[in-house]
Amino acid sequence: MAKADGSYIKEIAKIERQHLLILDDFGIQPFDAKSRAALMEIIEDRHGKTSLIITSQLPVSKWHEVIGEKTIADAILDRIVHDAHRVELRGESMRKKRKMEPENSYQ
Template sequence: MNTQTLEQMKQLRFYGMLRAFNTSLAPNSIGYTNDELIAYLMQSEWDDRQNRKIERLTKAARFRYSAVMENIDYDGTRNLDRNQIRRFTTCDFIKNQENILITGSTGSGKSYIASAIGHQACSQGFKAMYFNANKLFTMLKISKADGSYLKQIDRLEKQDLLIIDDFGLKALDNLNRHSFMEIIEDRHGKRSTIIASQLPVEAWHEIIGEQTIADAILDRLVHTAHRINIKGESMRKKLRNKH
């Protein structure tokens, strides 16, 4: 009977329940009542499905770093507001369709913080994607050539959280400028975006170019944005000096 039940669980892909039921059959297992056993099996299946969902979301996001909020360095020289960062762990900014703009010099930890927030979002069931800005715009240019542009734009729009890293290393040309406008317009008031850049937000206007479009993009980005301006020495240099 137990063998048949285990096989049925396997065929139904109730993997969490399968492992839990196997455990309950062990000689030294807890003696569950019927109600307790059902609750234990259901909870095990629920936990397993949630964990697998988080794994799928995290893998699909392709974060730059395997980062966690708990490991963010709040050294006093970095100008980080611990309370502000901790509030992001609730992901209320995603529920409220708000953006986060992270600025700081090279190596200051912008990408790590963006990745950590992204991982946190995935752990709460939100869909996220991480892109290096130059690679994102290159991908979109290629998609225009091969006819998949609308599909890519639609995919970006559907992400609960879109992270664009290293923005501003290159000025946007006309194609990239219009693609960026389309991305931000599609997400405005519906989804959240994190942008990390070495340049202060005040310099983004020049990077985007074409005043009318730059005004429109920045108005949509900045209006509902939380800002993180990281200061202090390079974290990469700091870590190297420790070794």
Template sequence: MVKALDEQRQAHATYDSLGFEDRLGLLVDREAAERDAKRLIGRLKFAALRQAACVEDLDLRIPRGIDRAVMAHLVDGAWIGRHENLLITGPTGLGKSWIACALGHKACRDGRRVAYHRVPRLFEALAIARGDGRHARTLKAIERTELLILDDWGLSVLSVPERRDLLEILEDRHGRGSTIVTSQLPVEHWHETIGDPTLADAILDRLVHNAHRLPLAGESMRKRAVTMKPLDLSGRA
């Protein structure tokens, strides 16, 4: 507010015609905007999103099997308030992680607490936390997250500790938070990558039954970028 007041004094010709209430309102608006911006910066820092993506930059012209109505519903974010999940699947190079990060960025802008984790590194971090006494605290922090993004799910069969950690995470969050999972594997094969049939049933019951699905298909966007003909600036046809 002090900064805004100094600006009003320097540009007095612009503001002198305004009444006291109007100028005070501008100061309050500036203070509120600054606080909102700082909170957003804090949420984005905590989220640690892998990619600087935002939903406004999503290109729906690329053929990936994305339905516009479904994507509009996901961008709206009401599903997060209902503690529903989202499963994004498809071959590599179709932008699964980008879409997950874009939705995470939108959730941060909506005032929600978001956390991004690549699944292999999350399990490594939990193993280290188990050894130094931070395991319970780490799980608690994940539980409090309104939107948890689990990227690169299903790259390998889970070990016994990893299965238990995943079940604890999903059990703690069930009905309390939303989870986005990205995977190259179709959902039908997730049972196999968990390994233990009993734990797989428990994990998938908490993850899949109330989840929206976004199956992507098409040619790799990385391949498209490499094979696209470069723009000829020489003036030749």
């Protein structure tokens, strides 16, 4: 429906104008056909022009299956990983650590 009233195009245009796009919690749930197409469009438009940060608790090795549709997943991931800088964090969750600290420790 959003495509019919033009709001989809306006939202995509807004995203394209941003110098930095952050996709937080990437891969929490599998992509359906519409979200996969939207992701492909966003990644294609930004590729080589602007910056993208992706955070995920899902290992990169699982991104293919979350995106689904092998050919589109290949295209998306090829654009994402080309010239990417990957930072992999390890250890206990900071939320969990902070919850265990006394409340006075932040002052």
